[in-house]
Amino acid sequence: MYIFVMKGITVRHPARAAELFHALADPTRLEILDELKEGECCVCELTDRLQAGQSRLSFHLKVLKDAGMIVDRREGRWMYYSVNAAALAELDELVESFKQTKRARRASGCC
Amino acid sequence: MYIFVMKGITVRHPARAAELFHALADPTRLEILDELKEGECCVCELTDRLQAGQSRLSFHLKVLKDAGMIVDRREGRWMYYSVNAAALAELDELVESFKQTKRARRASGCC
DNA sequence: CACATATATCAATGATTCTTGATCAATAAA
DNA sequence: TTTATTGATCAAGAATCATTGATATATGTG
Numbered sequence: 162m163y164i165f166v167m168k169g170i171t172v173r174h175p176a177r178a179a180e181l182f183h184a185l186a187d188p189t190r191l192e193i194l195d196e197l198k199e200g201e202c203c204v205c206e207l208t209d210r211l212q213a214g215q216s217r218l219s220f221h222l223k224v225l226k227d228a229g230m231i232v233d234r235r236e237g238r239w240m241y242y243s244v245n246a247a248a249l250a251e252l253d254e255l256v257e258s259f260k261q262t263k264r265a266r267r268a269s270g271c272c
Numbered sequence: 273m274y275i276f277v278m279k280g281i282t283v284r285h286p287a288r289a290a291e292l293f294h295a296l297a298d299p300t301r302l303e304i305l306d307e308l309k310e311g312e313c314c315v316c317e318l319t320d321r322l323q324a325g326q327s328r329l330s331f332h333l334k335v336l337k338d339a340g341m342i343v344d345r346r347e348g349r350w351m352y353y354s355v356n357a358a359a360l361a362e363l364d365e366l367v368e369s370f371k372q373t374k375r376a377r378r379a380s381g382c383c
Numbered sequence: 384c385a386c387a388t389a390t391a392t393c394a395a396t397g398a399t400t401c402t403t404g405a406t407c408a409a410t411a412a413a
Numbered sequence: 414t415t416t417a418t419t420g421a422t423c424a425a426g427a428a429t430c431a432t433t434g435a436t437a438t439a440t441g442t443g
Contacts, residue, residue: 175299175302175303175306176299178296178299178302179296179297179298179299179302180297182293182294182296182297182302183293183294183297185289185290185293185297186290186291186293186294186296186297187290188286188287188289188290189286190290191286191290191293194370195286198370198371244370249367249370249371252367252370253367256360256363256364256367259305259309259355259360259363260309260360
């Protein structure tokens with residue numbers, strides 16, 4: 162489960178990295194993020210735009226929130242969600258980590 | 273299922289993006305990638321390093337390969353796997369896409 | 384050819400995830 | 414205080430995913 166987002170903490174934590182990627186591993190959640198990147202948005206608005214049932218949307222918002230991808234804010238009876246910039250930075254860092262230290266492995270002789 | 277990796281094709285395809293992220297949403301697969309980023313590697317070597325059973329490793333390699341994250345090459349009886357640079361570029365592009373067009377949504381009035 | 388090795392695939396099982404509809408909690412308005 | 418609205422949570426079922434052990438498919442060697 163998501164605890165906090167901090168620069169540099171993720172690369173050596175496959176479980177946390179997997180959680181973050183899992184949050185992104187669903188078309189509905191990607192569509193939610195696609196909406197949220199335009200700015201903060203309430204659930205009812207997302208329901209309209211994504212043609213998704215309320216509990217289904219709520220489920221996916223929870224996954225995204227638990228992973229730290231989005232944050233919420235209550236205003237009256239509305240919940241407003243928005244993308245968490247820190248998580249985007251964390252994602253960047255993770256993707257960068259895949260590219261590091263590509264040194265030559267010994268050329269021949271397996272196992 | 274994965275078909276091909278091409279710059280620019282993914283951002284508007286949530287199903288493809290989800291497949292790519294799903295491939296990364298597992299600690300074992302992240303550990304595989306962590307090994308592969310050091311260079312091409314055969315399955316038996318991964319089995320040793322990751323302390324994972326052969327069929328389990330084979331399963332995860334297939335998921336990564338189907339998603340286009342890695343490529344394979346046969347040499348004699350060994351299969352060598354390595355990271356697919358094009359997929360890394362695609363990932364970069366996807367993460368970038370989360371940051372685009374953060375224009376202000378209308379300030380008040382929900383639904 | 385017979386045998387060994389490396390790896391893929393298959394089948395069964397258990398675990399996790401997603402969807403749906405129902406209910407609950409909080410807030411606001413009449 | 415009753416009623417409406419927004420959204421979270423819960424329970425059940427379906428779908429997907431991961432693990433394991435067994436078997437199949439190369440490929441190479443004697």
